[in-house]
Amino acid sequence: MAARGLGSRAPFSTSCPGRVARSCPGGVARRGRSCDGAAVASAALGVVEGPDLDPDGERVALGVGAFALLGLPVPADFGAPGSRRQILVDAGDGVVAYTVAAADSDSGEIIRMGRAAMDRLLLQAPPPSPVDVTTDVLGRCELLETTVLRSCATVAVIAPHGGSIEDETDEQADLVASDPVVRADSWICRAPAGGAFRRWHITSDDLSEASFPGLRALLGVRHEFAVSFHGFGAIGDLDVIVGGLVDDDVKCRVRDELQGRLTAVLQRPAKLPSSSST
């Protein structure tokens, strides 16, 4: 079904069937309000070194004063779904996305990060001057989200790491979501080339609907099934990994189906794990 671009109008304001919202369709974000209409805030924060909160350096802590400056609530439980918000940090060498995963014991207007997190900013040590921080993760129009909602969709198809973050996952998700056999809604994020994985990869479990209005819209629709497309580097000589929380027997059936079809496409035996995995 053809979907209609909403341009600068309020996303998701129309009824079904078929609507598309793209963040920042060529527009420029305004301070204090993102191109999606969501309230956003920016602030200059001092960087303080601390322990890494995750091995990949995606998570940081904010001082209570920084939460206030950015207009972010301090979650009572950072483990609650959607509570870990995303921010962009600019230390002068391009913005980098982070997840706010803790409130720091320092009550000041600071952002605390470990060496792995600083590595993502190409920093060896905390810079002497404050860095620019914003809650408007889509406002610079580098990271784009595209949400397609159809009437009566039963499947949610997502690719949170499309574009150059995890190559071709956005195209794979698009292919599935646009297949007329599958009545699917989709949410796809794309980032441009240029250190994309380093700058934009946020672990899926951390992505907050409070930071991504398109994700919020998708989550507002009840779906029976969901499939998420991801990429991976060399893991043995595997072609595809089937993971997720669905029952093992379902994953095994998906694996077997993929194995048969991929073998025909690849013209060699497709390599999938012998047992389902994540």
Ligand SMILES: [Zn+2]
């Ligand atoms: Zn991924």
